[in-house]
Amino acid sequence: MAKEITGREENYSQWYNDIVKKAGLAENSAVRGCMVIKPYGYAIWEKMRDQLDKMFKETGHVNAYFPLFVPKSLFEAEEKNAEGFAKECAVVTHYRLKNDPDQPGKLMIDPEAKLEEELVVRPTSEAIIWNTYRDWIQSYRDLPILINQWANVVRWEMRTRPFLRTAEFLWQEGHTAHASKEEAIHEARQMHDVYATFAEDFMAMPVIKGFKTESERFAGADDTFTIEALMQDGKALQAGTSHFLGQNFAKAFDVTFSNDKNENEYVWATSWGVSTRLIGGLIMTHSDDEGLVLPPKLAPIQVVIVPIPKPDEALIEKAQEIADSLKALGISVKIDTDETKRPGFKFAEYEMKGVPVRLGLGKRDLENKTIEVARRDTKEKMSIEIDNIVPYVEQLLIDIQTNLFNRAKNYRDNHITQVENFDQFKDVIENKGGFVLAHWDGTPETEDKIKEETKATIRCIPIDAPEEHGVCVYSGRPSNKKVLFAKAY
Amino acid sequence: MAKEITGREENYSQWYNDIVKKAGLAENSAVRGCMVIKPYGYAIWEKMRDQLDKMFKETGHVNAYFPLFVPKSLFEAEEKNAEGFAKECAVVTHYRLKNDPDQPGKLMIDPEAKLEEELVVRPTSEAIIWNTYRDWIQSYRDLPILINQWANVVRWEMRTRPFLRTAEFLWQEGHTAHASKEEAIHEARQMHDVYATFAEDFMAMPVIKGFKTESERFAGADDTFTIEALMQDGKALQAGTSHFLGQNFAKAFDVTFSNDKNENEYVWATSWGVSTRLIGGLIMTHSDDEGLVLPPKLAPIQVVIVPIPKPDEALIEKAQEIADSLKALGISVKIDTDETKRPGFKFAEYEMKGVPVRLGLGKRDLENKTIEVARRDTKEKMSIEIDNIVPYVEQLLIDIQTNLFNRAKNYRDNHITQVENFDQFKDVIENKGGFVLAHWDGTPETEDKIKEETKATIRCIPIDAPEEHGVCVYSGRPSNKKVLFAKAY
Numbered sequence: 001m002a003k004e005i006t007g008r009e010e011n012y013s014q015w016y017n018d019i020v021k022k023a024g025l026a027e028n029s030a031v032r033g034c035m036v037i038k039p040y041g042y043a044i045w046e047k048m049r050d051q052l053d054k055m056f057k058e059t060g061h062v063n064a065y066f067p068l069f070v071p072k073s074l075f076e077a078e079e080k081n082a083e084g085f086a087k088e089c090a091v092v093t094h095y096r097l098k099n100d101p102d103q104p105g106k107l108m109i110d111p112e113a114k115l116e117e118e119l120v121v122r123p124t125s126e127a128i129i130w131n132t133y134r135d136w137i138q139s140y141r142d143l144p145i146l147i148n149q150w151a152n153v154v155r156w157e158m159r160t161r162p163f164l165r166t167a168e169f170l171w172q173e174g175h176t177a178h179a180s181k182e183e184a185i186h187e188a189r190q191m192h193d194v195y196a197t198f199a200e201d202f203m204a205m206p207v208i209k210g211f212k213t214e215s216e217r218f219a220g221a222d223d224t225f226t227i228e229a230l231m232q233d234g235k236a237l238q239a240g241t242s243h244f245l246g247q248n249f250a251k252a253f254d255v256t257f258s259n260d261k262n263e264n265e266y267v268w269a270t271s272w273g274v275s276t277r278l279i280g281g282l283i284m285t286h287s288d289d290e291g292l293v294l295p296p297k298l299a300p301i302q303v304v305i306v307p308i309p310k311p312d313e314a315l316i317e318k319a320q321e322i323a324d325s326l327k328a329l330g331i332s333v334k335i336d337t338d339e340t341k342r343p344g345f346k347f348a349e350y351e352m353k354g355v356p357v358r359l360g361l362g363k364r365d366l367e368n369k370t371i372e373v374a375r376r377d378t379k380e381k382m383s384i385e386i387d388n389i390v391p392y393v394e395q396l397l398i399d400i401q402t403n404l405f406n407r408a409k410n411y412r413d414n415h416i417t418q419v420e421n422f423d424q425f426k427d428v429i430e431n432k433g434g435f436v437l438a439h440w441d442g443t444p445e446t447e448d449k450i451k452e453e454t455k456a457t458i459r460c461i462p463i464d465a466p467e468e469h470g471v472c473v474y475s476g477r478p479s480n481k482k483v484l485f486a487k488a489y
Numbered sequence: 490m491a492k493e494i495t496g497r498e499e500n501y502s503q504w505y506n507d508i509v510k511k512a513g514l515a516e517n518s519a520v521r522g523c524m525v526i527k528p529y530g531y532a533i534w535e536k537m538r539d540q541l542d543k544m545f546k547e548t549g550h551v552n553a554y555f556p557l558f559v560p561k562s563l564f565e566a567e568e569k570n571a572e573g574f575a576k577e578c579a580v581v582t583h584y585r586l587k588n589d590p591d592q593p594g595k596l597m598i599d600p601e602a603k604l605e606e607e608l609v610v611r612p613t614s615e616a617i618i619w620n621t622y623r624d625w626i627q628s629y630r631d632l633p634i635l636i637n638q639w640a641n642v643v644r645w646e647m648r649t650r651p652f653l654r655t656a657e658f659l660w661q662e663g664h665t666a667h668a669s670k671e672e673a674i675h676e677a678r679q680m681h682d683v684y685a686t687f688a689e690d691f692m693a694m695p696v697i698k699g700f701k702t703e704s705e706r707f708a709g710a711d712d713t714f715t716i717e718a719l720m721q722d723g724k725a726l727q728a729g730t731s732h733f734l735g736q737n738f739a740k741a742f743d744v745t746f747s748n749d750k751n752e753n754e755y756v757w758a759t760s761w762g763v764s765t766r767l768i769g770g771l772i773m774t775h776s777d778d779e780g781l782v783l784p785p786k787l788a789p790i791q792v793v794i795v796p797i798p799k800p801d802e803a804l805i806e807k808a809q810e811i812a813d814s815l816k817a818l819g820i821s822v823k824i825d826t827d828e829t830k831r832p833g834f835k836f837a838e839y840e841m842k843g844v845p846v847r848l849g850l851g852k853r854d855l856e857n858k859t860i861e862v863a864r865r866d867t868k869e870k871m872s873i874e875i876d877n878i879v880p881y882v883e884q885l886l887i888d889i890q891t892n893l894f895n896r897a898k899n900y901r902d903n904h905i906t907q908v909e910n911f912d913q914f915k916d917v918i919e920n921k922g923g924f925v926l927a928h929w930d931g932t933p934e935t936e937d938k939i940k941e942e943t944k945a946t947i948r949c950i951p952i953d954a955p956e957e958h959g960v961c962v963y964s965g966r967p968s969n970k971k972v973l974f975a976k977a978y
Contacts, residue, residue, distance in 0.1 A: 030563055030620055031608065034556035039636065042553045064531045067523035068610075068641055068657050069579075072586070074519055076596045086586040086596055090558075092610065093582045093598070095645040097561070097575040107565045107575055109582070109607060118598060119520065121557075121581065121610075131519055141829075147528065152557055152641065156584040168557050340630075 004352075007289050012233040017162070019283055023292040023353050026162045033160040033167030037276065040353065041163075043300035044279055045170065049150065051202055051297075052172060052274065055194050061146045061174060066128050068152075069119035074127045078252035081126060084219020088156040090121040090167075121154040126220060126271055129175045130249040137177060137257050137267055144187070145177040163280035164237075164489050171275035177267045179257065181246075184268035185223075188244040191272040192225035195240035203278065204295040204405035205229050205285045206412050207239060208435070208484060210460025215444045218271075222246035228459040228484065230412045231284035234433020236459045236486035239281050242272035280489070285408050286377075292354030293376055295404050296397040303333045303393060304355045306346050308362040311337045315361055318386075322359070322371075325390045331397065351376060356400050357393055377403055418482065422473050425485070429456045435486045439479035441472035450474050456485040493841075496778050501722040506651070508772055512781040512842050515651045522649040522656030526765065529842065530652075532789035533768055534659065538639065540691055540786075541661060541763065544683050550635045550663060555617050557641075558608035563616045567741035570615060573708020577645040579610040579656075610643040615709060615760055618664045619738040626666060626746050626756055633676070634666040652769035653726075653978050660764035666756045668746065670735075673757035674712075677733040680761040681714035684729035692767065693784040693894035694718050694774045695901045696728060697924070697973060699949025704933050707760075711735035717948040717973065719901045720773035723922020725948045725975035728770050731761035769978070774897050775866075781843030782865055784893050785886040792822045792882060793844045795835050797851040800826045804850055807875075811848070811860075814879045820886065840865060845889050846882055866892055907971065914962050914974070918945045924975045928968035930961035939963050945974040 005018035020026050025041030028034075037045065053063070069092060076082040096113030100106040122128065129147075136142060154168050174191060178184040192209060199207045207227035217224040221243035229237045250256070250266040259265050286293040296302050303326055307315035316337060323333040334355075336346055343360065350358055360372035371389050374381045377400050384392050415434025419425045428436050440446060440458065451457050465481045472479045494507035509515050514530030517523075526534065542552070558581060565571040585602030589595040611617065618636075625631060643657045652658075663680060667673040681698060688696045696716035706713040710732035718726045739745070739755040748754050775782040785791050792815055796804035805826060812822040823844075825835055832849065839847055849861035860878050863870045866889050873881050904923025908914045917925050929935060929947065940946050954970045961968045 027621075027624075029556045030560055030617065031556045031558045034558060036556065036621055037554040039551040039553045043551065045554075046552065062528040062532065063535065064528045065526040065534075065659065067518045067520045067525065068643065069520045069523060071519055072596060075586075076594070079594060082586075082596060086588075089584065089586050090581045090608070091583045091586065091598055092579045094580045095578065097564075097571075097578050097580065097609070099575075105565070105568060107561060107571060109580055119579070120586070128519065132516075132525055135516075154557065170554065 005289065005291065008232065015289070016280075016284060019287055019292055020162045025279065025283075025292075028162070031167070033157060035162050035166050037170070040300065041279060044282070044294070044298055045276055047298045047300065048202070048278060049172070052198055053150075055198060056148050056172075056174065059190060059194060061148045061176075063149065064147045065149055065151070066125050066132065068122055070122050070125075070128045072118045072120060074131050075120045077127060077131075078220050078249055080248070081124075081220030085123040085155070089123060090154045090156055092119040092121065122151070123153055123155045124271075124273075125149065125151070125153075125173055125175065126245070126249050126269075127253075130253040130255055130269070133177055133267070134253050134255045137255055140179045140257055140259050143177055143179040143257060143267065144183065146174075146187075147176065148172055148174040161280070163276055163283070165277075169276050171273050173271060173273040176270045177255070178270070179259065179265075179268070181268050184246075184270050185244050188223070188225055188242045188270040188272065191270070192227070192242040195242065195272070195274060196227050198274075199227055199229065199239055199278075200405065202295070202297045203282055203285070204297075204401055204408060205239070205281055206405065206409040208460060208462055210462040210465075210484060212241070212460060213444070213447060213458045213483075215447060216458060218243045220245060220248050222248065226460050228435075228486075229281050229285065230415055230434060230486070231281070231489065232411070233284070234415060234487070236435065236488040237277075237281045237284070238459070238488065239278060240272070240274040243270060245269035245271060286404050287354065290348075290379075291352030293404070294354035294356060296356045296401045299354065299356050300332065301334045301353070301355050302331050302397060303357045303359060304350050305333065305335045305359045305361055306343055306350075307336070308343045308360050308365075310339055310343075314366065315363070318366060319361055322361075322386075322389055326393060329390070329394055331394065347374075357396055359389070359393070375400055377407075416484075419473060425450075425456075425473050426454055429454045429485070429487065433487070435459065435484050437482045437484055438473040439470040439481070440483045441475045441477035441479055443475075446472060446474050450485065455487050457488055459484045459486050459488060494778065494780065497721065504778070505769075505773060508776055508781055509651045514768065514772075514781075517651070520656070522646060524651050524655050526659070529789065530768060533771070533783070533787055534765055536787045536789065537691070537767060538661070541683075541687055542637075542639075544687060545637050545661075545663065548679060548683060550637045550665075552638065553636045554638055554640070555614050555621065557611055559611050559614075559617045561607045561609060563620050564609045566616060566620075567709050567738055569737070570613075570709030574612040574644070578612060579643045579645055581608040581610065611640070612642055612644045613760075613762075614638065614640070614642075614662055614664065615734070615738050615758075616742075619742040619744055619758070622666055622756070623742050623744045626744055628747050629668045629749055632666055632668040632746060632756065633672065635663075635676075636665065637661055637663045650769070652765055652772070654766075658764050658766065660762050662760060662762040665759045666739075666744070667759070668748065668754075668757070670757050673759050674733050677712070677714055677731045677759040677761065680759070681716070681731040684731065684761070684763060685716050687763075688716055688718065688728055688767075688770075689894065691784070691786045692771055692774070693786075693890055693897060694728070694770055695894065695898040697949065697951055699951040699954075699973060701730070701949060702933070702936060702947045702972075704936060705947060707732045709734060709737050710760075711737065715949050717924075717975075718770050718774065719904055719923060719975070720770070720978065721900070722773070723904060723976070725924065725977040726766075726770045726773070727948070727977065728767060729761070729763040732759060734758035734760060775893050776843065779837075779868075780841030782893070783843035783845060785845045785890050788843065788845050789821065790823045790842070790844050791820050791886060792846045792848060793839050794822065794824045794848045794850055795832055795839075796825070797832045797849050797854075799828055799832075803855065804852070807855060808848075808850055811850075811875075811878055815882060818879070818883055820883065836863075846885055848878070848882075864889055866896075905973075908962060911962050914939075914945075915943055918943045918974070918976065922976070924948065924973050926971045926973055927962040928959040928970070929972045930964045930966035930968050932964075935961060935963050939974070944976050946977055948973045948975050948977060
């Protein structure tokens with residue numbers, strides 16, 4: 001175990017903070033609850049963003065950009081949405097500073113530069129966007145509108161943690177407008193699928209797809225689809241949500257269209273988003289006590305070549321040759337030519353940063369025409385013939401990606417426990433952790449009481465949950481479906 | 490001339506607004522001075538961003554992300570910088586809204602949620618970044634730091650115009666830290682070169698590289714390098730700036746490092762940025778009375794294929810075949826299969842949107858094995874053998890890119906006028922427009938007076954301005970260099 005980070009068993013929360021810090025992903029800033037995303041953390045976000053952006057475009061979406069600020073009168077127009085976010089809004093009230101006459105060199109708000117109407121820093125953009133869509137939509141021919149935005153948003157959270165919950169975060173928010181309810185629901189489900197595919201195929205993070213209960217829905221949505229992942233400490237993470245917004249925003253902002261029968265109707269809406277929170281999920285799905293573990297598809301550096309005991313001309317030349325061949329296959333490679341640090345130090349460093357494959361190239365190896373391959377996920381080391389190294393590494397990256405997913409899926413599957421009564425429920429939540437599948441009577445009251453007594457919430461009603469008669473684990477009242485509970489981030 | 494837009498001769502400013510609107514680039518929003526960047530405008534920005542990002546990475550930079558907010562106490566630390574931006578700062582004072590007891594359904598600021606310290610929405614990020622760099626830099630081994638950030642910033646401008654001057658805009662800001670003055674200056678000049686290369690090779694917009702005078706420098710910089718372009722109405726546009734910041738921010742934020750002799754020194758800094766303003770420059774460099782004209786390298790759609798008189802199976806099949814061959818060369822192609830609009834309407838539409846090459850594919854053409862090619866820059870039409878169309882279009886896109894640059898450069902070169910006295914100066918500024926090269930005595934007083942009398946400012950001291958003895962065009966005092974004046978956006 002790397003001496004610098006806390007073990008997971010010892011203190012999972014501290015382990016997480018240590019990884020974020022020691023792998024150089026992010027750090028706290030001078031602004032309460034806002035983080036600095038450091039270059040290595042941002043490089044992971046760029047990989048996520050590029051892949052998601054590609055998937056959004058492949059499903060017919062285009063990007064646009066809407067203002068950071070939402071005038072208060074627009075913000076409050078959709079009442080449920082406003083109510084849901086009002087308590088965590090950063091509000092701009094003035095547009096100028098001036099010299100403070102009492103404190104030379106200091107500035108103060110210029111009271112004469114008070115805004116007539118306060119501006120809310122967007123916590124989400126439905127309001128400003130639907131206010132804009134009103135002018136864009138007259139006829140069914142103007143629909144659908146399929147727009148996504150990459151942006152920063154601000155939610156003034158009281159308890160923050162890097163990536164998982166920060167006052168400012170980066171995300172994408174899709175906002176689509178449709179001529180029919182069916183089409184909007186289809187869109188919301190399509191993006192739900194896109195998120196699940198991204199989580200599983202790129203993050204190697206298995207997810208359960210489901211619906212949110214009414215009390216866990218997005219404020220202003222008629223239905224919220226979610227992907228729920230399981231972290232190593234047995235807590236769930238809501239990793240992405242896609243909302244069917246009905247006609248709520250169309251009604252609040254008076255957005256109508258004339259249909260093909262020339263009748264006026266309100267427009268149907270969806271919105272969907274994932275954020276830098278995904279990086280938190282990535283960390284807590286794969287990493288270990290030596291540091292970050294990254295799936296190859298999202299690793300900024302997929303392969304590092306370390307000359308041993310130190311870089312010399314022959315080693316660097318050979319390393320470059322291997323690197324060039326790997327790069328030609330689209331694999332990102334770094335050759336570590338730093339002469340001031342020892343191989344052992346470098347090995348620990350790249351383990352900490354989660355580089356999937358490390359190649360140790362030594363003088364003797366060169367003579368024997370072999371090279372040492374270390375894989376980050378299992379920490380196995382192998383000696384491979386240099387002539388075969390390129391195809392070997394190409395396949396190994398695929399294997400690591402698969403192995404990480406399977407490992408996480410095994411853990412997740414072993415932590416879905418069906419329970420029949422509330423004692424079992426409490427025992428599993430308390431001692432084993434993970435997801436609990438249990439019958440629920442469908443009332444918010446029961447949901448609240450279970451939360452109160454166990455801190456577990458309904459993560460989702462799984463999309464593929466079979467119809468089965470049973471009784472609620474808490475109230476004993478009839479239920480026709482098991483739902484998924486867990487403590488959550 | 491398209492009937493929908495104002496002619497350039499008639500009213501250049503209105504023509505600009507018409508292009509922005511009719512080409513679907515942007516529109517005003519409900520927030521004063523903030524624009525909505527529409528999908529087509531944003532697609533151009535994505536092309537710019539991707540190319541610039543590539544150039545930044547090729548010169549060794551990495552991306553990161555710093556908070557949107559700057560606590561007032563940090564904002565005011567570098568006094569010149571603070572003074573320069575204080576008058577246009579959006580300020581967050583509260584972090585919560587609550588229900589307004591007097592107006593059901595309305596929200597109000599919660600007076601109990603007043604921030605202890607006001608937060609400035611970043612107008613630029615030197616303060617928050619240098620406050621962070623303090624913890625990142627101890628030794629010369631930690632240097633250089635070569636970081637770029639893609640972000641939104643807010644400057645509360647009183648008179649705004651889409652892209653050219655908006656309260657919120659998108660940009661990139663590079664912030665680098667160095668162990669020596671020489672290295673920092675080298676970095677600032679390197680990025681100045683990168684901007685000039687991008688402007689000329691991708692935007693096809695010729696620029697003059699120069700230094701800003703002291704009064705035109707970035708607030709907090711020791712030297713500002715600028716690229717200055719000339720718009721079709723004879724006004725200059727500052728298109729990008731790169732700043733040598735000396736040790737000003739290092740001193741304000743106490744950022745020191747121990748050098749290789751183990752002595753403590755302040756760190757040297759640069760910053761550099763370009764913004765969505767470039768889209769304004771792109772419009773006003775190339776476009777005409779029929780609409781937008783885009784250089785192929787930045788056109789979201791490079792080639793459009795319009796079946797004539799309307800799409801049928803044979804035409805679409807042939808169009809698809811041509812499109813596939815073009816796409817294989819990395820060329821972006823759209824086939825217009827809309828059956829509800831006539832070719833003439835479509836032609837005007839793609840002219841408005843500035844698509845560089847339009848292919849009209851008619852039934853008779855198909856029989857004759859020809860296709861009609863229309864280039865947007867010169868509006869020429871040619872009939873080309875279908876079998877040759879792919880290499881023809883590939884070369885044509887290169888030719889259009891070159892032609893746009895040469896055309897703009899001709900115009901620019903014809904609008905650099907050397908003057909010997911102030912009457913000539915005023916006459917050129919008033920009647921001919923463009924850049925005026927004139928001797929200046931080097932004092933801010935003269936600079937101010939010339940501005941007052943003519944509205945012309947010193948755009949830059951050209952980097953390649955030869956040493957030559959002369960007398961100031963205004964004061965008659967000695968001067969050893971001609972500098973570049975113009976009215977500017």
